[in-house]
Amino acid sequence: MFISKQVNAVAIAAVTLVAFSGAAAARDQIRIVGSSTVYPFTTAVAEQFGKAGGKTPIVESTGTGGGMKIFCEGVGVDKADATNASRRIKKSEFELCAKNGVTDIVELKVGIDGLTIAHAKGGKPVALTRKQVFQALAEQVPDKDGKLVANPYQKWSDIDASLPDVKIEVLGPPPTSGTRDSFHELFMEKGAEGFDSLKALKKADEANKTKDFEKVWKSVRKDGAYVEAGENDNVIVQKLEGNKNAFGIFGFSFLEENASKIEGVSIEGVEPTYENISAGKYKGARDLFVYVKKQHVGVVTGLDKFVAEYVSEKAMGEDGYLTTKGLVALPKEEAEKVRASALALQPLDGALIN
Amino acid sequence: MTDITATPMLPKRVRFDSEEMVARVKRRYRSERLFKSLGGAALLLTAVFVVTVLLDIIYKGLPAFTQHHLVLDVPVRADVIDPKGTKNPEDLRSADYFALMRDALATAVPGIEGRVEKKRLNGILSSGAGNELRDRVLADPSIIGTTVKVPLLLSDDSDIYLKGKQTRVTEIPARGTAVPSATKGEITITSSGTEFADDVAVLKKAIVNRIAELKSRLTIVETRDPQAAEATSLKDEIAALEAHSSQPASAETLDSKMPSLLVAINGGLVKLSSISDSSATGTALLPLQSTNEAAPGKWSVVTYDKPESNRKTGDLEAAVLEKLRADGKVENKFNTIFFTHGDSRDAELAGILGSLVGSVLMLIVTIALALPFGVLAAVYLEEFAPKNKFTNLIEININNLAAVPSIVFGLLGLAVFLNFFGLPRSAPLVGGLVLALLVLPTIIIAARASMRAVPPSIKEAALGVGASHQQAIFHHVLPLATPGIMTGTIIGMAHALGETAPLLMIGMLAFIVDVPQGFTDPATALPAQIYIWSDLPEQAFEAKTAAAIMVLLGVLLLMNGLAIWLRSKFERRW
Numbered sequence: 053m054f055i056s057k058q059v060n061a062v063a064i065a066a067v068t069l070v071a072f073s074g075a076a077a078a079r080d081q082i083r084i085v086g087s088s089t090v091y092p093f094t095t096a097v098a099e100q101f102g103k104a105g106g107k108t109p110i111v112e113s114t115g116t117g118g119g120m121k122i123f124c125e126g127v128g129v130d131k132a133d134a135t136n137a138s139r140r141i142k143k144s145e146f147e148l149c150a151k152n153g154v155t156d157i158v159e160l161k162v163g164i165d166g167l168t169i170a171h172a173k174g175g176k177p178v179a180l181t182r183k184q185v186f187q188a189l190a191e192q193v194p195d196k197d198g199k200l201v202a203n204p205y206q207k208w209s210d211i212d213a214s215l216p217d218v219k220i221e222v223l224g225p226p227p228t229s230g231t232r233d234s235f236h237e238l239f240m241e242k243g244a245e246g247f248d249s250l251k252a253l254k255k256a257d258e259a260n261k262t263k264d265f266e267k268v269w270k271s272v273r274k275d276g277a278y279v280e281a282g283e284n285d286n287v288i289v290q291k292l293e294g295n296k297n298a299f300g301i302f303g304f305s306f307l308e309e310n311a312s313k314i315e316g317v318s319i320e321g322v323e324p325t326y327e328n329i330s331a332g333k334y335k336g337a338r339d340l341f342v343y344v345k346k347q348h349v350g351v352v353t354g355l356d357k358f359v360a361e362y363v364s365e366k367a368m369g370e371d372g373y374l375t376t377k378g379l380v381a382l383p384k385e386e387a388e389k390v391r392a393s394a395l396a397l398q399p400l401d402g403a404l405i406n
Numbered sequence: 407m408t409d410i411t412a413t414p415m416l417p418k419r420v421r422f423d424s425e426e427m428v429a430r431v432k433r434r435y436r437s438e439r440l441f442k443s444l445g446g447a448a449l450l451l452t453a454v455f456v457v458t459v460l461l462d463i464i465y466k467g468l469p470a471f472t473q474h475h476l477v478l479d480v481p482v483r484a485d486v487i488d489p490k491g492t493k494n495p496e497d498l499r500s501a502d503y504f505a506l507m508r509d510a511l512a513t514a515v516p517g518i519e520g521r522v523e524k525k526r527l528n529g530i531l532s533s534g535a536g537n538e539l540r541d542r543v544l545a546d547p548s549i550i551g552t553t554v555k556v557p558l559l560l561s562d563d564s565d566i567y568l569k570g571k572q573t574r575v576t577e578i579p580a581r582g583t584a585v586p587s588a589t590k591g592e593i594t595i596t597s598s599g600t601e602f603a604d605d606v607a608v609l610k611k612a613i614v615n616r617i618a619e620l621k622s623r624l625t626i627v628e629t630r631d632p633q634a635a636e637a638t639s640l641k642d643e644i645a646a647l648e649a650h651s652s653q654p655a656s657a658e659t660l661d662s663k664m665p666s667l668l669v670a671i672n673g674g675l676v677k678l679s680s681i682s683d684s685s686a687t688g689t690a691l692l693p694l695q696s697t698n699e700a701a702p703g704k705w706s707v708v709t710y711d712k713p714e715s716n717r718k719t720g721d722l723e724a725a726v727l728e729k730l731r732a733d734g735k736v737e738n739k740f741n742t743i744f745f746t747h748g749d750s751r752d753a754e755l756a757g758i759l760g761s762l763v764g765s766v767l768m769l770i771v772t773i774a775l776a777l778p779f780g781v782l783a784a785v786y787l788e789e790f791a792p793k794n795k796f797t798n799l800i801e802i803n804i805n806n807l808a809a810v811p812s813i814v815f816g817l818l819g820l821a822v823f824l825n826f827f828g829l830p831r832s833a834p835l836v837g838g839l840v841l842a843l844l845v846l847p848t849i850i851i852a853a854r855a856s857m858r859a860v861p862p863s864i865k866e867a868a869l870g871v872g873a874s875h876q877q878a879i880f881h882h883v884l885p886l887a888t889p890g891i892m893t894g895t896i897i898g899m900a901h902a903l904g905e906t907a908p909l910l911m912i913g914m915l916a917f918i919v920d921v922p923q924g925f926t927d928p929a930t931a932l933p934a935q936i937y938i939w940s941d942l943p944e945q946a947f948e949a950k951t952a953a954a955i956m957v958l959l960g961v962l963l964l965m966n967g968l969a970i971w972l973r974s975k976f977e978r979r980w
Contacts (some may be wrong), residue, residue: 078959081928083831085913092942096751105500110832110928111917113938122423130828177623189656214629284941286948309943312572312716321627377751380945 065368074299079129080353082109086119086136089165089231094136097362099378100373104361106354111136115229123343124149135357139233139342143405145177155337156346158398160359161390162368163379166304166329167234167336169222169317172292178216179318183333186243188212188220189278191271198249205272216297222300223281223288235301236336240269242335296371303330304337305378328382337380346397356397361386363394421566441570463959465953468776469632473754475557476531476730480510480539493547495951503536507558514592515726517590517674517693519973526722532559534755557737562753562946567675567719568736573712575728577670578820580707582684585698586671590693593676595669596685601707603683605667609658613651620644658682666714666721671705673791675725691725695776695962717947748919749935754947756939758954764834764914764929765903765961767922772845772902775894779842780849781884784891791877808847816908817843824844831913832928840908845898851923852894856887896969900962934956 084094086405091113102108116137123135124145126337143161149157187193188211192200208215224233242266244250254265272278281288281300288300289310299317304324307316316324328334340361349356361367366374368374372379382390421427430869436856484491487501508528518527523710535558542556543549566572582599624640659680660667667678669686674694678686730736748760772913787804791797819840823829860883868878909915915934922929930938932954 074826088941091917094752097917099751108919111919112832112913179623179626212629254812277785285943286940303943309716309718309945312712342914368416381886406543 059391062165067223081107082352082355082358083112083132084109084136084342085112085114085132085136086159086342087138088113088137089116089138089338090162090230090342092305092377093162093340093379094342094362095369096356096374096377100367101163101354101358101361106357109358116233120145120148121347123405124147124152124154126152127154127345127347131345133352134342134344134358136230136334137343138326139338140229140238140341141400141405143402146400146402150402154345155345158344158346158359158394158397159345159400160342160362160388160394161382162340162342162362163381164329165372165382165406166307166324166334166338167231167301167338168304168307168324169299169301169336170292170314170321171299171317172296173313173315175296176216177315179321180215180242181246181320182239183246184211184215184243184396185239186269186318189222190240190244191273192266192268193246194249198247198252200268203275203277206277213294218297221279221298222301222349223291223298225285226280231301231303233354235290236270236340238336240272244269270337286362299354303378304380308378326380328373330383332383340379343400344397346399350398359394359397363391412694421882432701456828460558463952463955465952466721467954468947469569469571470744470946470949470953471741472738473743474560474565475737475739476511476514476735477557478507478510478735478736479515479552479553480556480558482506482539482543482766483552484676487543488547488550493545493550493806495547498543498547499540501540501793506531506539506921507531509536510899514733515692515729518726519590523659526720527726530561530564530726530971532561532754533752534657535559535878537733543650557745559754560736562944563718564727565722565730565754567724567945568731568738572717572719573710573724576705576709578709579703580705581702583702584669584705586676586694586697587696588690589672589697590689590690591890592830593690593694594685594687594858595671595676598684599702600683602681604660604705606683609660609664609681610651612664613647613658616859617644617647617651620635620647637977660844664713667712668708668710668721668725669705669719670708671700672698675729677721678723691722692841694727714728739862741842744950748921749917749938750919750929751917753944753950756947756950758935758957759932760918761935761954762957763921764837764918767834767835767925768841768931769899769903770797771925772841772894773899774847775842775900777840780895781845781853781891783846784850784853784857785879787850787883788857789875789883805846805848808851809845811907812905813911815840816911818843818913830926830928832916832930833920833926834929834931835925836912837909837914838925839937840912841902841905843907844908845895845902846911848898848901849891852898853887853891855889856884856894860886886978889973890970892976893969896965896972900969903931903962903965904958905935906931906937909934932961 053229059292084098086094093113095111098109098111110118116135116139119132119135119137120133120141125131141157146157146251150154158361169185171178187203187205188208190203193205195204205211205220207217207219208269209217213221224235231246245254250268253268257263257265281291284304285306288302289306292298292300292314300314307314307324308326318324322328322334324334324336344355344359364372366372368379368381368387370384372381374382381387408517431578441726483506485503487503489499502774508531509533511527512524515527518524538559539554539556542554548965553718560568580597580599580601582597584595584597584601587594587596618642620640624637625638627637631853660678662939667686667689669676669679670690672694673692674690675692677691678689680687680690710717710724711720717724719727727736744757745754746759747757748754787801789795793965819836823836823839824831862881864886865878869875870884873881905913909931913936914930916928916930917938918930919929936951936954936958939947
């Protein structure tokens with residue numbers, strides 16, 4: 053009996069080896085990696101694409117940075133065809149791609165996502181400015197004389213008397229998240245620029261090639277006012293329901309889906325609504341991207357058709373199925389431009405990236 | 407240290423009834439009682455936590471096991487699904503079955519006009535509503551041209567609405583006689599009674615609250631920047647509301663931020679936009695059959711408690727669903743899709759079969775590799791390996807390996823299996839390989855422990871009658887140790903089944919619609935599926951997540967039950 057077990061083990065090893073060798077065949081299924089923010093939209097397109105007769109693409113959720121790494125690994129049937137990104141590709145990533153032979157990248161700007169600050173329904177409506185958000189969450193803030201000091205604010209009312217008299221408590225994404233990067237760029241950097249002393253610091257940085265200003269807006273206070281609540285936005289929503297005084301940071305689609313539980317905070321007097329974000333009035337909005345390897349078109353079956361499906365009116369248009377999934381559509385003119393360049397598979401010009 | 411003291415203890419009289427002794431005994435009992443009660447309390451606390459978690463999951467997950475359908479008579483029109491009349495399966499598969507469903511729905515809910523309204527009406531159906539009919543037609547093309555009763559899958563939002571998670575609906579029969587002015591479009595209903603007086607009072611109160619709310623907002627805005635555009639618009643809004651509430655006799659207007667008021671009359675439904683004490687104006691959601699007078703008790707005022715802006719299901723959809731439910735056309739059936747389909751971005755079409763099969767395939771690879779290697783390694787280390795520094799080092803490392811965080815195995819899998827051997831991403835084969843590495847130490851440790859538990863006399867007896875060392879081990883010790891090895895293996899497998907972290911690195915945290923057919927097909931696993939669903943914004947996925955957790959727990963329970971059963975059936979005590 054136990055001899056036969058040993059024989060089994062050998063047989064299994066042999067089978068495994070056969071499977072090893074059979075793995076490198078050609079591919080008819082598109083592989084996409086990248087941002088968890090764009091994941092709900094790309095999967096919706098993938099499913100539609102699959103229903104229309106193609107093989108449903110595989111979409112992995114790896115985060116924007118992780119996706120770029122996999123995407124830039126190189127060209128070939130065992131490499132990813134596209135990556136989702138909740139921000140634009142960085143110069144360093146573009147160079148990494150080029151180094152590994154990924155030279156022709158097609159950029160699809162697929163829509164807009166509003167980054168919202170929200171609190172549980174039923175509380176008093178709150179209006180914030182980006183400057184106040186910076187004051188509430190930065191590790192170092194300028195004092196009256198413009199000197200940087202450790203953040204002294206404990207309550208919202210310490211920042212501005214009109215704000216509620218409750219402890220500052222904001223739940224948000226961890227540093228690995230693309231949403232966190234966007235939060236820093238959209239809220240913290242712009243908020244920091246509201247101070248004259250920091251503006252001067254930024255100018256000095258440009259002159260001396262230092263990065264002191266960046267350090268200020270990229271650091272979040274660590275004394276418990278900002279709580280890293282994990283990548284899962286649903287968890288933040290649940291925590292907000294339990295804690296009426298806390299605020300949460302997440303994408304607009306979560307605000308829209310959970311409209312019965314939470315409500316958005318207006319930023320600079322503009323409420324985070326679909327119309328305001330689409331029109332560009334709401335300041336906390338960012339563009340979402342999908343990057344496609346042009347070199348894979350024609351090699352991987354259906355990649356060009358997938359791109360066409362993504363930029364089609366019925367997907368990313370104003371009444372498209374992506375808007376029902378929570379995506380904010382691009383303004384008409386811009387959408388036309390994106391569509392034209394995507395259908396022509398126009399590669400990205402490296403000189404335009406910073 | 408085993409020396410027995412040379413000087414024997416002098417016999418000393420112990421008085422058990424001395425006060426000191428009694429106190430000491432009391433103290434001992436007290437300490438034991440304390441320990442027992444603390445242990446009991448700890449157990450109770452654990453039980454409370456476990457029960458809370460389980461109840462929460464079951465409460466959230468149970469709704470996902472049922473799904474609402476519309477059961478309608480659908481004419482299977484040949485001109486829509488088989489215009490060429492060939493009955494060719496290829497053509498039949500790609501035909502537009504949803505169009506038939508749209509028509510059937512329009513027949514069941516007549517009189518809805520306008521492009522937007524029609525779109526909203528069709529929105530209550532799932533995009534996969536036609537799948538059931540398609541399968542039936544493909545199975546039996548002879549039903550083309552007939553009318554069949556088929557269940558139409560409803561969308562996730564409609565399903566949640568029908569499960570009663572959205573708003574409370576109250577219906578109050580009216581006391582007066584009402585006359586509607588038209589059957590569709592803008593309708594004014596005049597009543598001989600004062601049906602709407604209570605609602606007007608409620609609205610007035612709501613307006614007062616709203617003014618207070620706006621004023622506090624205005625203070626906030628003004629302290630920051632008195633010239634802000636928002637401040638001006640707020641001031642205008644407050645002024646308008648105040649002017650309005652100062653005229654007590656005027657009609658009140660309703661908007662989407664207040665509870666929805668509707669009037670059910672003459673077979674139709676009117677959504678009110680403004681009301682006064684005895685008359686109301688609104689638009690017809692469902693058209694009325696006539697403009698006849700409605701007697702008291704024959705018409706009613708319906709309230710949807712939650713304001714429309716706070717719900718996913720709008721008033722029109724809610725009205726249609728309520729009507730269909732009243733007509734007996736809605737059925738709540740067991741959700742077979744959940745167990746027979748792969749992932750989908752539409753919650754009502756998403757199932758766990760793909761991830762379940764992925765998990766099973768992975769476990770097959772895992773057990774095929776980990777069990778023989780683990781048991782043979784254990785046999786060698788326990789019985790044949792020379793005891794020296796080198797084997798000691800191996801032993802220590804095996805024990806350490808059992809405590810290595812699982813994500814490390816994922817990184818190893820990425821570096822070795824994917825990048826070096828070039829195996830495909832997202833394949834159950836790679837997942838199984840990684841998990842085999844993960845459970846190998848567990849199996850080795852369990853196998854060694856159970857072999858050590860076999861009394862040495864058995865091995866010695868075998869050796870005594872002339873068996874070789876190998877024969878003694880394989881014919882006698884190992885069979886007796888099998889139940890223990892099996893238990894260890896199954897618990898290791900259960901551990902492997904619940905792992906997500908290593909799968910993340912090898913691309914199994916992915917959106918994969920097709921159910922995997924083999925070891926190299928792209929697949930995901932149950933815990934990965936749970937993680938993916940928990941991150942999606944749609945509310946219906948919350949229930950799906952909990953339901954998938956229930957399935958995972960069920961499988962784990964089954965595996966652990968098997969381990970216990972095996973142990974009790976085959977275990978031998980000496």
